[in-house]
Amino acid sequence: MMPLLEVKNLKKIYTTRFGGNHVQAxxxxxxxxxxxxxxxxxxxxxSGKTTLLNILAALDKPTSGxxxxxxxxxxxxxxxxxxxxxxxxxxFVFQDFNLLDNFSIKDNIFLPLVLAGKNYKxxxxxxxxxxxxxxxxxxxxxxxYEVSGGQKQRTAVCRALITxxxxxxxxxxxxxxxxxxxxxxxxxxxxxxxxxxxxxMVTHSVKAASxxxxxxxIKDGVVYHQIYRGNCSYDEMYQKISDTLTLLTTGGDKNx
Amino acid sequence: MRKGLFPSLAWQNIRKNSKFYLPYILxxxxxVAGFYIVNAIAxxxxxxxxxxxxxxxxxxxxxxxxxxxxxxxxxxxxxxxxMKRRKKELALYxxxxxxxxxxxxxxxxxxxxxxxxxxxxxxxCGILLHKLVTLALFKLLRFDxxxxxxxxxVAIKASVIxxxxxxxxxxxxxxVGIRRAKPIELLKSSSAGEREPKSKWILALIGVxxxxxxxxxxxxxxSAIRALTIYFLAVFLVIIGTYCLFTAISIVVLKQxxxxxxxxxxxxYFIGISGMLYRMKRNAVGLANICILSTMVLVMVSGxxxxxxxxxxxxxxxxxxxxxxxxxxxxxxxxxxxxxIMIEKIKxxxxxxxxxxxxxxxxxxxxxxxxxxxxxxxxxxxxxxxADFAQLCFITQEDFRKxxxxxxxxxxxxxxxxxxxxxxxxxxRIETGDYTFDFTIVEHLKSFPSVGNxxxxxxxxxxxxKDEQVLRALYKGQKSAYGEKASGLEWVAIIDTDLKEDDQIxxxxxxxxxSQEDVMGDYKGLLVNTRAENSADxxxxxxxxxxxxxxxxxxxxxxxxxxxxxxxxxEGYEDKARFEIMQKVGLPKKEIRCSVSMQILIVFFAPLAVxxxxxxxxxxxxxxxxxxxxxxxxxxxxxxxxxxxxxxAVIYGIVYWLTARTYYKIVSA
Numbered sequence: 001m002m003p004l005l006e007v008k009n010l011k012k013i014y015t016t017r018f019g020g021n022h023v024q025a026x027x028x029x030x031x032x033x034x035x036x037x038x039x040x041x042x043x044x045x046x047s048g049k050t051t052l053l054n055i056l057a058a059l060d061k062p063t064s065g066x067x068x069x070x071x072x073x074x075x076x077x078x079x080x081x082x083x084x085x086x087x088x089x090x091x092f093v094f095q096d097f098n099l100l101d102n103f104s105i106k107d108n109i110f111l112p113l114v115l116a117g118k119n120y121k122x123x124x125x126x127x128x129x130x131x132x133x134x135x136x137x138x139x140x141x142x143x144x145y146e147v148s149g150g151q152k153q154r155t156a157v158c159r160a161l162i163t164x165x166x167x168x169x170x171x172x173x174x175x176x177x178x179x180x181x182x183x184x185x186x187x188x189x190x191x192x193x194x195x196x197x198x199x200x201m202v203t204h205s206v207k208a209a210s211x212x213x214x215x216x217x218i219k220d221g222v223v224y225h226q227i228y229r230g231n232c233s234y235d236e237m238y239q240k241i242s243d244t245l246t247l248l249t250t251g252g253d254k255n256x
Numbered sequence: 257m258r259k260g261l262f263p264s265l266a267w268q269n270i271r272k273n274s275k276f277y278l279p280y281i282l283x284x285x286x287x288v289a290g291f292y293i294v295n296a297i298a299x300x301x302x303x304x305x306x307x308x309x310x311x312x313x314x315x316x317x318x319x320x321x322x323x324x325x326x327x328x329x330x331x332x333x334x335x336x337x338x339m340k341r342r343k344k345e346l347a348l349y350x351x352x353x354x355x356x357x358x359x360x361x362x363x364x365x366x367x368x369x370x371x372x373x374x375x376x377x378x379x380x381c382g383i384l385l386h387k388l389v390t391l392a393l394f395k396l397l398r399f400d401x402x403x404x405x406x407x408x409x410v411a412i413k414a415s416v417i418x419x420x421x422x423x424x425x426x427x428x429x430x431x432v433g434i435r436r437a438k439p440i441e442l443l444k445s446s447s448a449g450e451r452e453p454k455s456k457w458i459l460a461l462i463g464v465x466x467x468x469x470x471x472x473x474x475x476x477x478x479s480a481i482r483a484l485t486i487y488f489l490a491v492f493l494v495i496i497g498t499y500c501l502f503t504a505i506s507i508v509v510l511k512q513x514x515x516x517x518x519x520x521x522x523x524x525y526f527i528g529i530s531g532m533l534y535r536m537k538r539n540a541v542g543l544a545n546i547c548i549l550s551t552m553v554l555v556m557v558s559g560x561x562x563x564x565x566x567x568x569x570x571x572x573x574x575x576x577x578x579x580x581x582x583x584x585x586x587x588x589x590x591x592x593x594x595x596x597i598m599i600e601k602i603k604x605x606x607x608x609x610x611x612x613x614x615x616x617x618x619x620x621x622x623x624x625x626x627x628x629x630x631x632x633x634x635x636x637x638x639x640x641x642x643a644d645f646a647q648l649c650f651i652t653q654e655d656f657r658k659x660x661x662x663x664x665x666x667x668x669x670x671x672x673x674x675x676x677x678x679x680x681x682x683x684x685r686i687e688t689g690d691y692t693f694d695f696t697i698v699e700h701l702k703s704f705p706s707v708g709n710x711x712x713x714x715x716x717x718x719x720x721x722k723d724e725q726v727l728r729a730l731y732k733g734q735k736s737a738y739g740e741k742a743s744g745l746e747w748v749a750i751i752d753t754d755l756k757e758d759d760q761i762x763x764x765x766x767x768x769x770x771s772q773e774d775v776m777g778d779y780k781g782l783l784v785n786t787r788a789e790n791s792a793d794x795x796x797x798x799x800x801x802x803x804x805x806x807x808x809x810x811x812x813x814x815x816x817x818x819x820x821x822x823x824x825x826x827e828g829y830e831d832k833a834r835f836e837i838m839q840k841v842g843l844p845k846k847e848i849r850c851s852v853s854m855q856i857l858i859v860f861f862a863p864l865a866v867x868x869x870x871x872x873x874x875x876x877x878x879x880x881x882x883x884x885x886x887x888x889x890x891x892x893x894x895x896x897x898x899x900x901x902x903x904x905a906v907i908y909g910i911v912y913w914l915t916a917r918t919y920y921k922i923v924s925a
Contacts (some may be wrong), residue, residue: 059840080844087842098837102534107526112842114526120517159841 002071003032004198005056005167010065012051012221025051026062027221033167033200038193040212041202042241044249048221049202053171056200057090058082070166087112091160091168095175097152099144099159105151106140109159116163126162134158134188150181157188161197168192170201174208186211206245210238219248262358266365269345275825275918276338279818281374283334286814287327288378288419290807293389294319295411296382300390302406311793312397315800320414322808328422330815333545335426337822339433346434360431367427375419382415383407389807396564396799398792453537455511456504463500470494474877478677479715483880490877494870498547501866503540507533524851527843531855535827539859542823547863549816550908551870553809554900558871559878560805562896563887564798570886571791573706577615577750578760580785581767582708584744585620595747598770602749605766611755618749619655621707622727624648624734624742625714631678632685633717635737646677647716648686649707650730656720659705666722669694674701675717684719688733695719706886708748757788764789798885813904817911820860824915827856828922835923856919860912868901 012026025048033039043049054060056067058074067074069089077085092098099108106127113123131137134154139147147155153173160168170189174182182205190211193199201212209215211234217225225244229237270277298316349359387405394400470493477483477490510533514520520529536543563570581602599618606613626633628644653664656672664672673684679700686693704718721727727745735742753760764784771782831852838848875897879890887893 057840080846083839083842083844083847092840094840098840100530100834100837102530102834107530110521111526111838114521114523115841115843117523120521123521 004035004037004070005033005200006066006068007031007056008066008068010052010055010067011063012048012055012060013063024221026055029065029218029221029223031216031223031226033198035166035198036193036196038189038199038211038213039201040209040215041200041218042204042206042209042215042245043218044204047218049204049218050171052218053169053202057092057169058086084116087116088163089166091163091165093153093156093160093168093170093173095172097144097149097156097176099152099155101144103143104140105136105142105144105147105155108144108155109140109162112159112163123162127158130158130161133191148181149177150184153177153181153185154188157185157192161192167198167200170199170203172203172205173201174203174205182207206238206241209241210234215241215244217244217248224248262361262365266362266369269362270366270369273338273342273345276341276822277370279821280334280338281370281377283814283818284331284370284374284419284423285378285381287323287331287811288375288415289382289385290811291320291323291327291418292379292382292408292411292415293386294323294807295414296386296406296408297390297393299408299410300406309796311796312393312800315804319804319807323811324418326808326811326815327418328425331422332426332429334818334822335429337826339430341826343437347437356434359434363427363430363434367423367430371420371423374423375416378419379412379415382411393799393803396795396803398795398799453507453533455508457508459500459504460508463497463505465497466493467497467501470497471873474873477877477880480880480883481714483877484884487877487881490874494551494873495548498551498866498870499541499544502536502544502547502863506536506540510536523847527838527851528855531851532858535855535859538830539823539827542819543859543863546816546819546860547866547870549812549819550863550867550904551874553812553816554867554871554897554904555874555878556805556812557809557904558893558897558900559882560798560802561900562889562893563882563885564802565896566882566887566889566892567791567794567798569889569892570798571787571794573886573888574794575785575787575790576706577617577752578755578787579751579753579764579767580787581749581751581764582783582785583747584781585747598747599749601770602751602767606751606753606755606763609755609759609763609766611753611759611763613751613753615752616749617658618747619651619659620724620727620745620747621649621651621655622731622734622743622745623650623708623710624738626686626688626734628677628715631681631683632687634687635689635734636687645714646675647710647714649710649716649718650721650727651707651718652723652727653720654723664698664720666698666720668722668726669696670698670722671695672699672701672720673697673717674704674719675715677715678717684717686730686733688730689735689737691729691733691736693730693733695721708746760788761786813907816908820911821915821918823860824856824919825922827859828919831919832923852923853916856916857912861908864905864908871897871901 008030010026010029012024014023014025015021016023029048029052041049041052051060055062055075058077062075065075074085099105100111103111109127109131110123113126127140131140134157136151136154136158139151139155144152144155153176157168157173173189174185177185186208189199189201193213199212201208203209213229215227215229215237216223225248227240227244232240294316298313298320346359349362350356386408470490473486473490473493477486510529513525513529514533519525583598595618599616603613603616624635624647625645626635626648628646633646633648651659653666653672657663666672671684673681673695678684682697684695684697686695701718701720707718710716721730731743731745753763755763764786768782768784835848835852839845875894878897879893882888882893
């Protein structure tokens with residue numbers, strides 16, 4: 001079976017404005033994600049996580065290498081079509097929610113559908129089951145400034161899911177949440193994934209990563225290691241990830 | 257704290273915030289220069305010796321007051337904007353351990369620098385431009401241009417005092433603001449959650465009502481006197497309406513639009529409507545200010561421009577010939593006025609001065625004030641003019657033919673009639689004391705030539721009657737009612753010659769001296785108007801008005817520009833974050849840019865559009881007011897209004913375009 005997302009030999013070099021300094025953010029990244037998977041990508045600050053996610057989200061272009069989503073090369077999509085492609089195929093969840101404060105919760109969720117030109121009846125049909133699942137039905141008519149961080153993030157998840165995307169990209173989704181909201185959100189991600197939604201999450205929270213079925217570790221711009229959960233419990237997975245991270249920062253450092 | 261730190265820190269602040277400070281300092285310079293120039297002209301003794309200078313002095317005095325008030329309001333406004341933007345920075349100083357009195361110290365130094373640069377720069381500009389402005393003014397006034405370059409110490413003193421006080425006041429405002437503020441609040445102030453604007457139905461209703469009332473007044477006011485008294489009420493209503501329109505009505509309308517789900521959830525409207533709601537909430541008052549300032553500029557410039565361009569026409573109406581003698585005749589006198597002898601005498605005087613008469617026309621009219629009824633006029637006026645009253649003017653058909661060339665054949669009880677208010681009547685009854693006249697209106701005239709020195713201030717009915725018999729009967733009638741206060745018959749001659757202006761004036765003086773002689777019989781007064789003298793006065797007035805209109809228009813324009821600039825900048829900073837989010841959610845960059853620039857376009861051109869509507873409604877009222885100045889050329893006024901609107905729109909557009917670039921720079925940074 002063809003993987004849903006295929007990343008091949010991704011390389012990204014940032015050049016300073018006057019071309020003086022080159023910073024290699026991604027050296028050679030390759031991995032693939034099958035449909036229905038729940039993958040976490042871990043790494044320290046500066047390991048290239050964000051660069052990778054930006055490229056996967058088609059917000060940035062790689063220096064070389066390919067990103068295939070359902071066999072379609074995202075790096076080759078023309079600029080004018082990229083927004084529509086992103087809207088139809090990828091759902092985003094951000095650390096700082098990125099809700100527009102002049103829209104109600106409901107309108108924030110509708111935003112991608114409105115952009116896609118869907119009619120109002122269909123939007124209403126789609127939002128009903130989703131909002132119930134995410135527990136935000138009561139706050140649909142409120143505004144972002146009136147609800148809690150956890151509710152904001154669930155709104156963002158709802159907005160990501162409402163287009164039925166092929167894959168959800170989450171960038172530190174628990175970064176701005178308290179521990180209770182974090183638990184709720186991770187539980188939610190697990191449930192969504194069980195329903196068949198593919199999720200790719202970038203994080204450096206061990207707890208968040210421990211909920212994924214597979215964890216990729218990035219260091220110095222390459223995929224360094226990966227572990228599968230198999231039949232481990234969350235706690236066992238948590239331990240495994242911690243050990244791996246310790247190994248990465250101590251033993252893995254060639255110059256130490 | 258070290259002594260030299262405050263001044264250098266203050267200087268750094270000004271330089272770092274130059275995006276906000278530069279326009280502010282430029283405003284200070286502009287207003288100081290404007291204030292100095294008007295002051296200098298008002299106190300220039302050379303100007304005051306010229307003919308018509310009294311009018312000019314009055315205008316300049318008006319200008320000083322308006323510019324003074326304007327400067328206070330406007331500088332306070334821009335300062336408040338400046339401080340809002342800088343709250344975070346000042347809070348940071350506070351957090352980093354600076355005490356409030358230290359911040360106050362820095363603010364004092366900043367104000368000192370602004371005052372020094374602004375006032376000195378303004379005075380310099382003012383002194384340099386003074387000469388240029390004087391030249392322009394004299395050109396408008398048709399004065400001879402004096403030589404020399406003067407610096408007015410009076411004006412310098414006045415400017416320094418006024419603007420130092422204004423800056424001290426703004427400083428006090430800022431210091432009080434700092435004292436009250438808590439640093440945490442200051443830091444958070446700009447990131448506070450955006451509350452959705454509420455629909456203020458009552459305010460919206462008030463707005464609709466006062467706009468409607470203002471417009472209704474403007475459209476229905478019939479007479480010029482009434483227009484003059486009611487003008488400020490109309491202006492006041494429209495100003496209130498404008499504020500409500502931008503703050504409440506706009507939001508009510510947008511919210512109603514949002515209720516329409518089918519319409520709202522379309523890409524085009526979804527972002528547009530919610531974006532506009534957000535923008536209107538933040539900018540409503542600023543936009544209302546822009547709108548009102550623009551309306552003021554438009555009305556002022558178009559009004560004064562048409563006044564100035566219509567000066568020739570005004571002079572024509574007021575003084576249709578080079579020399580215009582007018583005599584009030586007491587027709588009951590046995591030793592009546594002998595027209596033919598008078599004409600001979602006048603002709604002699606002109607010939608004696610080596611002149612030749614190129615045109616000579618004369619006519620007699622009767623004019624008196626009467627109370628107004630449904631389709632009659634009466635002379636039972638109580639003390640004062642409490643009743644609805646009008647002015648009646650009668651002329652014989654022979655004289656009417658002489659003036660207009662129109663042949664008529666009227667019977668005793670037939671008239672030709674012209675009146676704004678009695679257009680649909682077929683009969684007119686005139687009750688004057690012991691006599692009652694019933695006239696049948698043969699024809700309603702479309703216009704009527706100017707008669708003597710009658711003005712169109714009050715509602716006037718002009719009637720052409722059969723002959724002097726009727727005229728005299730009417731005279732007797734009103735005499736029996738008014739007694740001592742009755743009007744006399746007026747005899748007017750319109751004389752054109754081939755003489756030079758100075759000689760015309762000399763002839764007029766000599767004609768005026770005829771009143772000393774006995775040959776004319778009984779008369780109440782002899783008044784000799786000359787075109788030459790009148791035209792100097794008229795140009796002094798209308799030129800002074802135009803100058804003031806242009807000068808204030810320029811100043812108000814500057815204010816508008818500055819508000820737009822500041823608005824654009826603040827919009828830019830606020831839109832930056834929204835821009836990024838929308839892009840991440842999947843809105844193409846181009847579309848965002850398109851939609852946002854569309855919104856901004858609406859936001860900035862709405863005030864202009866509303867101003868244009870205000871001006872359109874004001875037009876009728878303005879025409880009425882201009883008629884007080886003998887200006888009746890509506891086409892000219894219309895042209896001037898359109899021209900001003902067009903010119904203003906172009907300037908506005910250029911300013912928008914220039915500031916929009918700053919906006920995009922901020923957004924895409």
